[in-house]
Amino acid sequence: MFSIISSVLILALVALLLYLSYKKQKRELSFPAWLIHGFASLFKPSLAKNLKKSYQHIIGLSFSKKEQIILVSLFFCFVYLFGSGFYFSLFSTHKMYGLPLMFHMIFGCFFALLVCAVLILYAQKFSLLGQETEKKGSLLLSVKNILFWLFVLSGLSLVTTSLLMMIPIFVYQTQLVFFEVHRYSALVSVLTALGFLHTSFSKNEKIQN
Amino acid sequence: MKKNLTLTFIGLFFLMNALFFFPQEKEKTNWDGSRSIPVHNIVLKDEFNQKIMPTASYPLPFSTRYTCAPCHNYSQIQQGLHFSPLSSNHDGRAGEPWFWVDLETGTVIPLSYRDWPKVFHPEELGLTYWEFTLLFGRHTLGGEISEPELDEMSPDSRWNVAGSLEINCLACHNHSRKQSHSEWAYQILRENFRWAATAASGMGVVAGMASRLPGTWDIYDGPNPDDTQYAVVPSVQYDPGQFNRKHEVFLDLNHKPDDERCLVCHSVSSVYQRQFLAESDAHTAAGIQCVDCHRNDLTHNMIRGYEEESEQFDIPSASDFTCRGCHLRENKSTQKDFSAGRLGAPYPTHTKIPPVHMERLSCTACHSGSIPEKNLNQVKSSRANRLGIYGIARWDMDYPVIQEPVFQRDENGKLTPHRLVWPSYWGYLKEKEVHPLRPSQVQKAAGQVLHPESEAVEILSALAAIPDIEGTPVFISSGRIYKLSYNGNLNALSYSEETPEIRVFWALEKKDSITPLIPEFDADSDPLDRDTEYRIQDTLASLDEVQGHPGKPALVYKNKVFQISEGYLTKKEWKGAVQDFPTLCWLEENEIKPLILEFNLRALIETKGYQELFTEEQVQSILKSLSEPDSSQETEAGKEYFYISNGKMFRLDSQGNLEVMKHSAAQPVLWPLAHQVRPVQKSLGINGCADCHSLGSNFFFAEIQGTGPLKTSQKALRSAHSFMGMVGIYQRIFGVSFYARPVLKAILFISAFVMACIVLIMIIKLLGFITGLLEKRR
Numbered sequence: 001m002f003s004i005i006s007s008v009l010i011l012a013l014v015a016l017l018l019y020l021s022y023k024k025q026k027r028e029l030s031f032p033a034w035l036i037h038g039f040a041s042l043f044k045p046s047l048a049k050n051l052k053k054s055y056q057h058i059i060g061l062s063f064s065k066k067e068q069i070i071l072v073s074l075f076f077c078f079v080y081l082f083g084s085g086f087y088f089s090l091f092s093t094h095k096m097y098g099l100p101l102m103f104h105m106i107f108g109c110f111f112a113l114l115v116c117a118v119l120i121l122y123a124q125k126f127s128l129l130g131q132e133t134e135k136k137g138s139l140l141l142s143v144k145n146i147l148f149w150l151f152v153l154s155g156l157s158l159v160t161t162s163l164l165m166m167i168p169i170f171v172y173q174t175q176l177v178f179f180e181v182h183r184y185s186a187l188v189s190v191l192t193a194l195g196f197l198h199t200s201f202s203k204n205e206k207i208q209n
Numbered sequence: 210m211k212k213n214l215t216l217t218f219i220g221l222f223f224l225m226n227a228l229f230f231f232p233q234e235k236e237k238t239n240w241d242g243s244r245s246i247p248v249h250n251i252v253l254k255d256e257f258n259q260k261i262m263p264t265a266s267y268p269l270p271f272s273t274r275y276t277c278a279p280c281h282n283y284s285q286i287q288q289g290l291h292f293s294p295l296s297s298n299h300d301g302r303a304g305e306p307w308f309w310v311d312l313e314t315g316t317v318i319p320l321s322y323r324d325w326p327k328v329f330h331p332e333e334l335g336l337t338y339w340e341f342t343l344l345f346g347r348h349t350l351g352g353e354i355s356e357p358e359l360d361e362m363s364p365d366s367r368w369n370v371a372g373s374l375e376i377n378c379l380a381c382h383n384h385s386r387k388q389s390h391s392e393w394a395y396q397i398l399r400e401n402f403r404w405a406a407t408a409a410s411g412m413g414v415v416a417g418m419a420s421r422l423p424g425t426w427d428i429y430d431g432p433n434p435d436d437t438q439y440a441v442v443p444s445v446q447y448d449p450g451q452f453n454r455k456h457e458v459f460l461d462l463n464h465k466p467d468d469e470r471c472l473v474c475h476s477v478s479s480v481y482q483r484q485f486l487a488e489s490d491a492h493t494a495a496g497i498q499c500v501d502c503h504r505n506d507l508t509h510n511m512i513r514g515y516e517e518e519s520e521q522f523d524i525p526s527a528s529d530f531t532c533r534g535c536h537l538r539e540n541k542s543t544q545k546d547f548s549a550g551r552l553g554a555p556y557p558t559h560t561k562i563p564p565v566h567m568e569r570l571s572c573t574a575c576h577s578g579s580i581p582e583k584n585l586n587q588v589k590s591s592r593a594n595r596l597g598i599y600g601i602a603r604w605d606m607d608y609p610v611i612q613e614p615v616f617q618r619d620e621n622g623k624l625t626p627h628r629l630v631w632p633s634y635w636g637y638l639k640e641k642e643v644h645p646l647r648p649s650q651v652q653k654a655a656g657q658v659l660h661p662e663s664e665a666v667e668i669l670s671a672l673a674a675i676p677d678i679e680g681t682p683v684f685i686s687s688g689r690i691y692k693l694s695y696n697g698n699l700n701a702l703s704y705s706e707e708t709p710e711i712r713v714f715w716a717l718e719k720k721d722s723i724t725p726l727i728p729e730f731d732a733d734s735d736p737l738d739r740d741t742e743y744r745i746q747d748t749l750a751s752l753d754e755v756q757g758h759p760g761k762p763a764l765v766y767k768n769k770v771f772q773i774s775e776g777y778l779t780k781k782e783w784k785g786a787v788q789d790f791p792t793l794c795w796l797e798e799n800e801i802k803p804l805i806l807e808f809n810l811r812a813l814i815e816t817k818g819y820q821e822l823f824t825e826e827q828v829q830s831i832l833k834s835l836s837e838p839d840s841s842q843e844t845e846a847g848k849e850y851f852y853i854s855n856g857k858m859f860r861l862d863s864q865g866n867l868e869v870m871k872h873s874a875a876q877p878v879l880w881p882l883a884h885q886v887r888p889v890q891k892s893l894g895i896n897g898c899a900d901c902h903s904l905g906s907n908f909f910f911a912e913i914q915g916t917g918p919l920k921t922s923q924k925a926l927r928s929a930h931s932f933m934g935m936v937g938i939y940q941r942i943f944g945v946s947f948y949a950r951p952v953l954k955a956i957l958f959i960s961a962f963v964m965a966c967i968v969l970i971m972i973i974k975l976l977g978f979i980t981g982l983l984e985k986r987r
Contacts, residue, residue, distance in 0.1 A: 095565045102946050109953050112960030119967050156964045163957040168561035
């Protein structure tokens with residue numbers, strides 16, 4: 001069940017985000033042609049150069065060195081956790097075990113620390129109670145802010161459930177419940193992360209209520 | 210449209226009627242529903258379907274085929290798991306094979322009529338049904354191969370004399386304490402097949418041995434009044450007290466056999482465990498009988514209880530009787546006759562055990578067999594080691610060496626504990642294919658090489674016949690004392706007292722002391738001391754009685770040699786090497802030959818009193834004999850003879866030296882174990898993850914060394930993880946990672962705490978904002 005839900009939701013969100021990106025760019029190409037063009041550009045020799053340029057443009061200019069290290073580490077941790085977790089959920093009949101599990105746990109710890117750091121650094125920035133709005137008496141319910149807090153909540157759930165699964169006091173059935181909560185939290189975190197990245201790096205910044 | 214709708218309603222009406230008012234006919238069973246056991250006051254019938262009169266002059270043994278037949282369908286029962294290794298549709302999960310053990314040739318070869326990995330089909334060794342029954346009938350229940358049709362009988366068989374071995378229903382179902390498995394085994398050994406069930410049941414006493422009768426004897430011939438001493442025709446004397454006036458016998462039968470009956474063939478115990486400390490299976494301790502789980506109907510297709518069984522045999526209800534079926538209430542049965550979680554099976558909490566373990570391990574991995582230790586635990590099983598047969602002689606054997614637990618993946622990919630035996634056998638390779646040899650073929654080629662003790666036994670027996678000898682003749686060599694046992698075998702014990710520095714010290718063992726057989730004396734005196742002279746003369750005369758000795762018996766001491774010539778002791782000058790101690794020897798053309806050949810002595814020193822049976826030197830010699838062209842028949846070209854033992858293959862290289870190599874045929878045979886089930890407190894993982902996941906855990910890193918009858922340093926050595934298909938270094942790293950887990954837990958806890966605090970602050974602020982409290986405060 002989880003594999004179907006997660007596959008459908010992730011694919012649907014990716015498709016939606018791609019479509020939104022296409023719409024914003026106002027190209028003369030059709031959507032499929034644009035997709036093919038974009039896909040082909042991944043294999044061009046200039047890809048590395050372009051990525052470096054984009055990185056400098058998006059991250060390098062906006063964040064300090066320390067922030068860059070935190071964000072890039074979080075990104076790679078998250079990619080491994082997503083890859084290992086969803087590989088076993090979608091393509092394997094067994095739950096994760098062995099070396100992938102060991103690294104999953106290690107990266108999970110780094111992830112927990114990095115989310116903490118991000119939260120300390122940016123909680124105020126993404127607060128739903130913006131300074132300006134506070135005075136006006138309304139909440140700052142931008143999509144980006146909501147996605148940020150959803151990501152944090154799902155991260156908290158991920159960390160808590162993994163911690164509880166490691167504590168040898170719960171019976172098998174309870175462990176299975178934690179496991180289910182853990183992977184649905186992972187799904188939420190993936191969806192919110194994708195949405196957050198899209199809203200952060202697209203030109204259209206905020207939708208205010 | 211309206212018409213169609215009306216027709217549809219009419220159709221539905223009839224369908225509903227059919228469903229509600231004509232219920233489906235259910236399959237009727239033969240069981241009347243009573244849970245009581247019928248009293249079996251029955252007439253015994255012989256193999257000719259004739260009523261047995263206990264008072265007849267030569268009553269025949271009863272036949273289960275005809276005695277039980279009026280009520281129970283014998284041909285249906287014949288399909289049962291225990292009786293049909295040949296005709297079964299599926300071979301099922303590998304089980305314990307039969308082991309043909311021949312200690313003389315060091316043969317321990319796994320056999321089965323079922324197609325299981327690493328076992329030989331009896332036909333590959335030319336074993337006929339007759340031979341198989343003689344070898345293993347002691348622990349079978351008869352039927353099929355032991356009850357062959359006329360066209361299945363081999364020319365060398367003696368079925369007409371012994372009779373067929375019918376299915377022995379009483380072996381399992383007899384509740385009487387008189388049912389004797391030992392008696393069954395004796396009768397098989399005596400080839401009294403048709404009498405075995407009667408003798409074992411305790412209803413009559415069987416005398417005579419079919420094995421001594423000529424091959425032409427037939428049951429119609431009856432007893433032979435001319436021979437009452439040796440070739441006595443088997444006969445049964447029924448206990449008349451067990452028959453009523455209608456010539457009926459009360460059989461105390463159990464519908465569900467007692468565990469005691471199952472354990473006759475299915476006992477497994479640790480070799481090193483004392484009987485009073487042996488634990489019973491957790492289920493037995495809880496009052497559950499073997500047949501409560503291993504059920505069967507009249508077909509006797511017994512449920513073995515492993516997870517894949519229901520699919521393999523297309524019996525959905527079989528899944529109800531697995532560990533998971535009872536304890537986890539998982540069953541694939543479409544029949545709702547049984548409720549899951551039967552017999553009060555507790556639902557396991559599996560606290561501390563991460564869920565992945567339920568997918569990667571079978572239930573038995575943690576709950577059954579021996580707890581993993583640095584070295585495997587050696588166990589004995591009834592069928593392999595001939596347990597449960599009692600008499601004056603000990604029937605049990607050290608071989609095969611069965612070890613447990615070895616964890617290997619089953620068909621579902623789950624790690625399952627197995628028992629293991631390293632095979633040992635002689636054979637030849639032809640076009641890379643392995644062909645095992647029968648022990649008789651090896652015996653023929655090896656001759657005396659297999660009996661290094663025979664020479665010593667003959668000499669000690671001869672010395673024991675010295676008149677007025679005041680002790681037991683023994684010899685001491687390499688710190689061990691060798692003497693004859695009460696049954697004429699050679700026994701070896703360690704000996705630490707000081708002895709003369711000679712290769713073999715012949716001595717007399719008295720109550721508390723060892724004295725030289727021929728003490729030191731003045732060799733130059735003439736005449737010799739009277740006692741010494743008599744001792745020398747008697748000793749040499751006794752040695753002269755030894756069969757096939759290579760020379761004349763002699764005593765060499767200093768520069769003198771003593772021999773018997775024409776009944777008198779003669780003394781001559783010895784021109785060879787001076788002997789500092791009186792040395793008994795064979796003298797041939799002025800050449801000293803030791804009483805015991807050096808080859809035999811080395812073999813004795815290496816093997817006598819140890820579990821190993823022979824040396825590499827003997828193997829080399831036998832392989833040479835096997836490779837030499839036979840006098841009657843030339844050795845077939847392209848055959849490379851070998852001996853497999855201790856997990857290695859031994860064969861001759863081009864120079865005739867013994868070479869050791871790895872070969873898949875030398876790999877062990879394994880079969881999964883299910884019992885005995887340990888209580889929860891003794892299950893693996895009860896002490897935490899480190900039970901298995903540590904730097905050098907016994908679960909992953911137990912050392913598994915090749916065993917066998919050969920004394921060699923060239924033994925296969927494997928680590929437990931290699932059977933699991935896992936990489937050792939990875940498991941070590943994984944094991945070490947458990948030491949870091951508290952750190953990981955601490956990091957997760959601190960992170961979760963910080964995150965929760967920040968989120969909580971945000972929530973409080975948000976609530977304050979929504980309720981207006983925050984605004985008021987400002």
